Amino acid sequence: MQKKTMTKLSVLLLAATTVLSACGSNNNNSKAGNTGGNTAASQSPDAAATDAKKEVSFSIGYAAGDPATKKAIAATVEAFMKVSPNVKIKDISETTSSAYLDWLKTKDAVGEFPDLVEMRDTEVFADAGKIVELPSDLLELFKDPPQVKGKVWNAPMSVNVPQGIIYSKKAYADAGITELPKTYDEFITIQDKLKTSGITPIVVGGKDIFHMGFWVNKFLIDDVYTKDPDWNSKRTAKTVSFTDPNVVQAMTDFKDLFTNYVDKGWLSTGDNQTASILVSGKAAQLFSGTWMFSQIKEADPNFEFGFYAVPDREGKVNVIGLPSPAGWSLSAEAAKDAGKTQAIKDFIRFFFAPEQYAAYLASINAIPSTKEKVIYETGEQMQAALDLIADPNVTKSLAINNWWGDNLIPPQFRNWYYKLLQDLVVKNGDVAGYMKQADTEYDAQVKANAQ
Template sequence: MMVKTFSKVLVGSTALALIVAGCGNSSDTTTSTSSTAPAGTTAATAASKKDVTFSVIYATGDPATKQAVADSITAFTKANPHIKIKDLSETTTASYLDFIKTKDAVGEFPDLIEMRDTQLFADSGKIAELPKDLQSLFDTVPQVNGKVYNAPISLPAPQGIIYSKKAYADAGITEEPKTYADFIAAQEKLKAKGISPIVVGGKDIFHWGFWINKFFMDEMLAQDPHWNSKRSAGKASFTDAGPMKAMTLFTELFTKGYVDKGFMSTADNQTASMLVTGKAASLYSGPWMFPQIAQADPKFDFGWYPVPDQNGVVNVVGLAQPSGWSFSANAIKDPEKTAAISEFITFFFSKNQYANYLKIASAIPSTKEKITYEASPQLQEVLTMMADPKVVKTLQINSFWGDDQMPPTWRNWFYKLAQDWLVKGDFSVDYMKKADAEWDAAIKAMNK
């Protein structure tokens, strides 16, 4: 079997301490008012404080992370009854960026927001610099326009293949793929057994970024982190060899029968069920899926591995990026809201509370303080891989900022373009010419 025996891991670069044993007792991670609330915010003293309300929006596409954030909000308001939090987040099939834009258009831009497109909203003046005392909670947070706007909820998590150990064993796959060719050979073995090798949650637009970015990172971004700025300057093109190879490999994954045929109607939150029920052998996603899979079937035996490129190099998301909790520009003008939001952020990252969040979400901590929590064997595999110096850490095409920022509207447009050529089965250089034209038009619109 390809499953390894995992040991305890200490990843110094992320200030992470993982303890496999001794953290299973729920009392170690459950929030309590006395142990996790910042000084002066306990229930006993909160009654004397003036009532204040602030609104919040956070991404809800991943059920485990959504629950982890919701639990943090509930714990905070219980410890601080004078502070009310109006949750504006909703389950939607629209992209997170489009959802935020819609809220802004109807006058519901939140006071506190999980910000992912920091450059866009910083440039438009919608978000404010993170207060200095909150910046001190973290080792490093990238600046945008010379300022820190985000309290990073967690460090970027890599994506890889989450697979059924039984399906792989039945297909005779006994070791991890060392090259992309090995990976394809494994998919052929699974297909020969009559099982869909990979399930893709293509009904949700964000899910398309997983595989598309895997190939963009392999063929462009890992080698040239300034590819985006070169594209914007007309010095690179999607018709170049790297992007063409990336999307050719992406397309072949679907056209050669490695992806379950129902990808256009499968939602991201259905992929775990398809995996545990044996309708697919694997899915490509991040560690946030581990709790969802375990919840779907606690006895389901699954593993995880990164997908190497054709040269056997592993390129994964792993560099710090400007994302996380951000104050709105309007909220920061209100001293009472600013104080309440600051209390919430301090509470969110307090040792016990943050450990609880990380455990539920299978996330990688971002705080300067080392956080101890129970990690699954699959998450340990992720962390072991991230600590490997041979692994190349990079960013997705939409995660860069400054001169390397991707035009924000281009991302979902391109995801839909990819769907179009997959459904029609006619991928060609003409589609990539359209990608260049759309990028140029978006850059022109941004510069008006």
């Protein structure tokens, strides 16, 4: 069973600049650059030995649906190869709007499963024997990484960050909105004011199926997971149902929001288009994660925006924020090659070296997962997100597909469910009827996976 403890951060204030620190420390205090200080790769005796050996190569696969993350990882790969000239990394990042799980399964089917892979569906691929445990000498980098079946399979790239409303301050001011909402009903009132002012309230990148999960899980967390974190396991055991009043309420709110306040072109809008739509003034708000902050600033450095979590009807704030087993994983095939394994371990140490890791975190506004202190500058929006994580009155949860152990859902169900909800909105369907379909499909997938 997954741990339900809240991730704690310490936030340091240096002069007038807000910086972020992960708690704990170890003996790795090097710089990640190629000047003066040691890199993570050069600190390792094994890395030095690797430099003297023949050329080694490995492939790396990761989800590229978010442009900022793709850019940050690509930059790290390039920096590593500069300090490790004998190592060649083949970048095979996912670049389609297909679900990442489906992309990985396709790569596996054609014999191109990455040697080092960003793993999100850890239990699925661990059970299939496609990945191995994280090498024991890398465990020292992290503090209490989540375990699946008593084993650590991932080097967590960061800690799960809250998702919330990224809003145009100008649009709010033009609509006469002077206070942030304290309840969900007040949030809806804001949507009506924005609509009346002549601007589309919300942009959604529904062309990318993963983007659908942002709003879907906001409502599931409010009405389902905050009250019962073990709901998934009970659904598998058939003791709860998608047709139960709490789920129907959550999906009714989802449908109503999309019907009344979301840009009509949401189904053909890509996630990578949402930042430009927001800054152009075509929409007032975007519901997403902190990784969008840098994209918005890149699209328009002068665009003024804020960030907040949408409260539930009772005025409680619930966000994604629990740890989950995800991150860099070593493929079982690559683990058979000692040279390749060592090169991958060197890359992982380089990735998490303080200076290099700080650059990665800053570029996507992420929260560090390492024991080693990592400091980088944060802005007003990221500080709001950090305050949510640090606030003991804010309930932390996970998305429907991020639970594990007994709460693991069938691996293909998430995408099927998100598409079902797209259909619900487009066809103005009956929520209760669609939830019956969800029950039927869920049970069928559980049965199929058990065979």
